Amino acid sequence: MKKVIVTTTINPPTEAIQKFDALKDWTLVVIGDLKTPKDYKLQRGIYVTPEEQEKYDRPLSEAIGWRCIQRRNFGLLWAHDLKADIVAVIDDDNIPYDGWGEKLLLGAETEANYYETDLPAFDPVGATNESRLWHRGYPLQLVPRRDYGRKMKKRLTFDVQADFWDGDPDIDAVCRMIYRPECKFDPACFPIAANKLAPFNSQNTIMRGALLKDYFLFPHVGRMDDIWAAYYVQARGARVVFNKASVYQQRNEHDLVVDMKKEYVGYENNLEIVNKLPADPDQLLNYLPAQSQEAFQLYRRHFNA
Numbered sequence: 094m095k096k097v098i099v100t101t102t103i104n105p106p107t108e109a110i111q112k113f114d115a116l117k118d119w120t121l122v123v124i125g126d127l128k129t130p131k132d133y134k135l136q137r138g139i140y141v142t143p144e145e146q147e148k149y150d151r152p153l154s155e156a157i158g159w160r161c162i163q164r165r166n167f168g169l170l171w172a173h174d175l176k177a178d179i180v181a182v183i184d185d186d187n188i189p190y191d192g193w194g195e196k197l198l199l200g201a202e203t204e205a206n207y208y209e210t211d212l213p214a215f216d217p218v219g220a221t222n223e224s225r226l227w228h229r230g231y232p233l234q235l236v237p238r239r240d241y242g243r244k245m246k247k248r249l250t251f252d253v254q255a256d257f258w259d260g261d262p263d264i265d266a267v268c269r270m271i272y273r274p275e276c277k278f279d280p281a282c283f284p285i286a287a288n289k290l291a292p293f294n295s296q297n298t299i300m301r302g303a304l305l306k307d308y309f310l311f312p313h314v315g316r317m318d319d320i321w322a323a324y325y326v327q328a329r330g331a332r333v334v335f336n337k338a339s340v341y342q343q344r345n346e347h348d349l350v351v352d353m354k355k356e357y358v359g360y361e362n363n364l365e366i367v368n369k370l371p372a373d374p375d376q377l378l379n380y381l382p383a384q385s386q387e388a389f390q391l392y393r394r395h396f397n398a
Contacts, residue, residue: 094178094179095120095175095176095177095178095179095302096118096119096120096177096178096179096180096181096194097119097120097121097122097171097172097175097177097179097180097181097302098113098116098119098120098121098122098138098180098181098182098183098194099122099124099165099168099169099171099172099180099181099182099183100113100121100122100123100124100165100168100182100183100184100185101123101124101125101126101162101164101165101167101168102123102124102125102126102129102185103126103128103129103160104129104130104185105130105133106133106134106135107185107186108188108343109183109184109185109186109187109188109189109340109343110123110135110185111136112188112189112193113138113183113189113193114135114136114137114138115136115137116189116193116194117137118194119181119194120137120138120139120175120177121135121137121138121139122138122139122141122168122171122172122175123135123138123139123140123141123168124141124146124164124165124167124168124171125140125141125142125143125146125164126143126159126160126161126164127143127159127160128160129143139171141167141168141171143159146164146167149167149170150167150170150391150395152391153166153167153388153391153392154167156312156384156385156387156388156391157312157388158312158313158384161312162310162318163310163311163312163318163388165182165295165310166309166310166312166388166392168182169182169305169308169309169310169392170392170395172302172305173302173305173395173396174395176302177302177305178301178302179197179199179299179300179301179302180299180300180301180302180305181194181297181298181299181300182295182296182297182298182299182300182319183296183297183340184295184296184297184342186342186343186344187258187296187297187340187341187342188340188341188342188343189339189340190338190339190340190341192339193256193339193340194299194339197254197299198251198254198284198334198336199251199252199253199254199299199300199301200250200251200301201250202248202249202250203248203249203250203251203284203334204246204247204248204284205246205247205248205249205284205285205286205334206220206244206246206282206283206284206285206286207244207245207246207247207249207286207287207288208220208241208243208244208285208286208287208288209243209245209287209288210239210240210243210287210288210289212235212238212239212240212289213232213235213289213290213364213367213368213371214231214232214235214289214290214291214292214363214367215287215288215289215290215291216228216231216235216236216239216291216292217255217285217287217291217292217293217335218231218262218264219239219241220241220282220285221257221278221279221282221283221285222278222279222282223262223274223276223278224241225272226262226264226268226272226274226276227239227264227265227268228263228264228265228291228292228293228294229263229264229265229268229292229294229316229320229356230265230292230294230317230320230321230323230324230359230363231265231291231292231363232363232364232367233265233267233360233363234364235364247286249286249332249334250332251286251332251333251334252300252301252303252304252331252332252333253293253298253299253300253301253304253323253326253327253331253332253333253334254298254299254300254333254334254336255293255294255297255298255299255333255334255335255336256297256298256299256335256336256337256338256339256340257278257283257297257335257336257337257338257339258276258296258297258338258340258341258342259276259277259278259338259340259341259342260275260276260341260342260343260344261274261275261276261342261343261344262274262276262278262342263294263296263342265316265352265353265356265359266349266350266352266353266356267353267356269349269352270349270353276338277338278337278338280337280338282337283335283336283337284334284335284336284337285334285335285336286332286333286334286335289367290323290324290327290328290367290370290371291323291327291333291335292320292323292324293319293320293323293333293335294319294320294323295310295318295319295322296319296342297339297340300331304326304331305396306393306396307325307326307329307331308322308325308326309322309325309388309389309392309393310322311381311385311388311389312384312385312388313381313382313384313385313388314358314380314381314382314385315354315355315356315357315358315359316352316355316356316359317356317358317359317363320359320363321359321366321377321380324366324367324370324377325370325374325377328370328371328374328377329374358380362380365380366380
């Protein structure tokens, strides 16, 4: 089984990158950006320079743009070309615990703590011991209405495994401004699944390679790139399971006001999106700027052969 880890970075190899690069059962693909050190080197993995990306697909490169985390879409394409059965998407500030990437919950029936809700979306963070918090990209209007009373055990087969993150978790800027949390998630809360769309990110998530055609990190929509990718791929039938924390997030420095501005497009539209996508996943395209739609089309060309 071919397993590939994908990320992008502007930093020299971090502690997290070095640990992911050392995993012998995985191939790490790091996508460079214009600020990535010119002498960037991995011990085992593949580093893809900006020049190589331009040669690979210049129109896609131009549609995505530079100095943005969505460059990692080229990593997804590299994983596809490597014929990856399993693809993990990570951030360079997520330090993996021992055992990361082992005992995956994909492809075989797994028993999960299964939640049913009448709301149009499910927040996995609220189902943990950190119930005051909510996941980045969960519609803010639904936060006070979350209800976890209908819980059962259920065996299901999953396409996406979204592992959690101790330390500074993936919550939105509003939540982080209020709570400034340092989390240690209780493993007993997991695995978690639900009957509705749920936000998951691209910083510690593992999926079947077959999903890559529909999984695209949308550029030009701020910090909703991976959240809208998550909603879209689920609306097209992928089932997600949230698993216990397998990394410690030593979060890179962020300006929370800047983050909030980049999340505003989600604050404004996420509730509409989770209501509309189950009936028609391509409704998401109506929320994308033209350059983002173009980038998605160019990306999908690579899967038509």
